[in-house]
Amino acid sequence: MAAISPTQLADWFDAHAAHLVLYARQWVAAPTAEDLVQEVFLKLAAQPAAPQNVKAWLLVSLRHAALDALKTARRRHQRDQRAGEQRSHLFVDSNPSASLDAAEVQKALEGLPAAEREVITLRIWAEATFEEIARVTGTPLSTVYQQYRSGLEAIRSRWESPCPKK
Numbered sequence: 001m002a003a004i005s006p007t008q009l010a011d012w013f014d015a016h017a018a019h020l021v022l023y024a025r026q027w028v029a030a031p032t033a034e035d036l037v038q039e040v041f042l043k044l045a046a047q048p049a050a051p052q053n054v055k056a057w058l059l060v061s062l063r064h065a066a067l068d069a070l071k072t073a074r075r076r077h078q079r080d081q082r083a084g085e086q087r088s089h090l091f092v093d094s095n096p097s098a099s100l101d102a103a104e105v106q107k108a109l110e111g112l113p114a115a116e117r118e119v120i121t122l123r124i125w126a127e128a129t130f131e132e133i134a135r136v137t138g139t140p141l142s143t144v145y146q147q148y149r150s151g152l153e154a155i156r157s158r159w160e161s162p163c164p165k166k
Contacts (some may be wrong), residue, residue: 116151
């Protein structure tokens with residue numbers, strides 16, 4: 001059995017990649033589907049010899065990769081949900097009638113500049129100290145404080161702003 005040549009790999013990619021992306025999208029959205037297809041082809045390239053049925057090997061490998069990605073995403077979502085529930089007091093008043101929706105928190109975080117989002121995520125989800133965050137990001141401590149305060153203020157103002165009138 002001979003090793004897989006770059007030409008074979010390119011031919012198989014041309015023949016199967018588009019169909020594999022469509023197959024993967026039944027489980028995961030773009031660009032994750034494309035990433036999974038790429039990972040499967042990298043695994044194929046690492047095989048010592050070509051499988052007897054390349055298309056079947058690709059489909060089985062992609063199915064396993066997509067299901068693993070789904071499990072990972074589900075675990076991440078559950079972990080983030082628990083963390084959000086445990087730390088909801090950091091985002092809302094202590095009013096028991098106020099509730100915190102993890103999806104809203106995620107949306108608010110996504111609306112922040114990357115540096116502020118990273119600092120808030122490290123501080124709240126990873127429970128890192130400001131000194132640790134400064135070390136991780138290579139940012140001065142005073143900047144870390146400013147980014148944290150600015151990011152939280154942006155989130156608060158987003159939730160406190162009145163709904164737009166039609």
